Amino acid sequence: MTLTAGVLAFLLFAAPGGAAVQPGSFLEYVAICQATATAAAADACGVELADRDVVAGIYALRQGRPLWILRPDAEVEIPALIDRFADAASHGLHPDRYDPAGLRDAAVALGGGTPRERAALDVALTAAVAGYTADLAGFRLQSPVREELGFVPRAGGKLESIVVGIADGTAPPSEAVETAAPTSTEYADLRRLLGSWRAIVRRGGWPHIDDGPTLRPGARDARVPALRMRLAGGVADVAVEAADVYDEVLQAAVRDAQARFGLACDGIIGPRTLAALNVPAADRLRQIEFSLERLRGLPRRLGERHVRVDLLRGTLQVVAGDTVEISMRTIIGKPERPTPVLSSRITCLEANPYWNIPQTLAREDVLPKLQRDPGYLQQRGIRAFETWRPGAPELDTAAIDWRAIAPEQLAFKLQQVPGPANPLGQVKFLFANPYSVYIHDTPGEYEFTLPDRFFSSGCVRVEEPVRLAQALLGDRYGEFTAALDSGATVSFTLPRPVPVHLVYLTAWVDGAGRPCFRDDVYGVVEEQEEAIAAGTPARNLPGADRARVDVDEPGARVVADAAGPLR
Incomplete structure (x- = not known):
């Protein structure tokens, strides 16, 4: 009824x-x-x-x-x-x-x-x-x-x-x-894309391109006509013809598609590009509907000036009104350690931070290395404390038989001092959240050049942390750079808290009006659809269930004896 x-x-x-x-x-x-x-x-x-x-x-x-x-x-x-x-x-x-x-x-x-x-x-x-x-x-x-x-x-x-x-x-x-409903241009653009994509689905979508050897520029291949039809069936301006040459016009369309899928834009059609092209139009439609739901779930007032982290796009932006002040690439959590979706406020940042290694990482990552090489802690500048309580006594790591400790028994607090080996790099940005995640620097700069950047244990690593600090600190930036140069661990309160939003979209329209899609790396689309079909709030956003989060370098759990003076 x-x-x-x-x-x-x-x-x-x-x-x-x-x-x-x-x-x-x-x-x-x-x-x-x-x-x-x-x-x-x-x-x-x-x-x-x-x-x-x-x-x-x-x-x-x-x-x-x-x-x-x-x-x-x-x-x-x-x-x-x-x-x-x-x-x-x-x-x-x-x-x-x-x-x-x-x-x-x-x-x-x-x-x-x-x-x-x-x-x-x-x-x-x-x-x-x-x-x-x-x-x-x-x-x-x-x-x-x-x-x-x-x-x-x-x-x-x-x-x-x-x-x-x-x-x-x-x-x-x-x-x-x-x-x-949201009044943003982003939402309106995605609604228009939804309408045009429904028309594509009604027309039957596009043909499947058969598997085969990697297709390189200039090659002849019987699959090229199907490739033309596939690209013409989306948004590419490609003539549908029987020619089997992978020509320059077609290569440009493929590179454009690769950019919209978040792949390497080399014009080479290998397994990943082929898989992205073969995603049915109906599945892309689901991604658009999913992302519209995500945008409706965002706060209506993001903040006149705010930080936005698009998890699947792999970017962090500082936005003021309708203007993107700065943009940089990011690295986010592995599928098994997802970065959570949340909205909060950045209140402070820390120069030359200590890293209090989470228990999960200490047990799964550090302990096996330590058992193979007892000098690992000293080489990495990692200290051990008896407990996680503030003021807990420091231990002599050389006197501990690490091979006798099972992972589940490890209860010491391991803390890495600031320096080039510290995975937090030179600065971390703190915002309240129950997952103990934050934004931080990283020594692994080479990773930012990769198209897929899902390497962290939940935190957001940024490509240009000092530039971000300058954007947030304003007139206090000089104090911050002096602290960096001194090597001291110093915390800086922002002049005004800055809203920060970690957003998970599988589809959007870019600045050139092109539809962009990303794989559902965290497997949330189906979860959201099931929750909505059941008539229950979809509360299990990526990371929203603590049981799914192995927290990365915990920002909200700054241990008192490790933090520097608050300025």
Whole structure:
């Protein structure tokens, strides 16, 4: 039974609660609408508890008054609202979730139905508006982490208040409901891409290119016509012809496709390029829908000036308004140690940081090396402390029989001093989060030239950390460089906390208007789809489940005896 049919079935045959009221009166509408708050209504309508609570809360804010049916423009606005629900696919949402067909049938009551039928329509519309608004506002991806750090998807309070505001505002509800969606150019561009990609899927997508030897520029190959058709079926300006020569025009189109897929742009069609070209159009469509959901889950106010880390794009940007001030490449977590998606605020940075080696890494990575080479700690400038408590006594590492320690028994705190061997490099940037991850420098500069940069244990490594420090510190940058040169560990509080957003998108439109796609490295697309299909919030964002995160160099757990003075 659909939501609309369930509401109608219950309200048409169940007596309204409370005192008797005059049939056909305003109070009868009120009494019927208030009935949705009863458990019996929820059971009869098949409305889930969360939905029923929201609908009941909406009518409580209105003292039971209807939201839609008594509007002077009801005969225009109610059909317009239903049309919005029917067009939900333009946002990558599923219209059936809001039951536009059932609402259209119920809307017949506007032209002469009984008060009970009209009130039932009001309740069904309220449930649909609440669901549609929640989905547009990103409530399905609301993260407990984002909540506790002060970021919410939508300014203005709870969903109940937002829906009442839509009903009571000066703008037509069919227009007001759309304001729950992101207003960014990024979101609008991705919506347009969604529409064009649906057209590609309707046309049948593109042909599969058979496996074969690596295809190099100038080669002749029977697969070249299929390659032409594949590229022409996407967005490339390539003529479809029978020629089997991999010519310069086709090479340019392949290099463009490689750039959009995040691959090496060499024009050589090897296994990875072939696999990317052979991803079905329908799967690319899913990636676009996934990314629209991700954008809806972002805070609406990212910050007039903020740091954005696009995990799959492999970039960090400092953004002021619509201007990208600086951009640099990043390295993020391995698939088995994913970098979390989160929003927080960078509050300070540390010059010449110590590295307090996490227990997971100490047990899995350091201990085996130490057991093979007892001098490993001394060579790397790593000290050992009895416990993780501040002020714990330092141990003589040469006096410890490391071979006798099983990984699960290792409880010492291992701490690496600042220096060229320290994996944090010269600087780390701290922001509150429950995963103990942060942004930091790294000695492995060569890694930034690789197209795939998933090497860390969860933290974000940046290519130009000193440049980032300059952008964030402003007038205090001179103090920072002096601290770097001194070799001392010094913490600097930012003049103003800077919002930071770690974002996970598998599709986007670049500055040239080209569609870009990335593999779902952390395997989140299916997880998100299953959560939404089940009607539950998709809270297990990458890294949001602590059991999935083996934290990298922990920023939020700066041990007191390792940190320098705070300036």
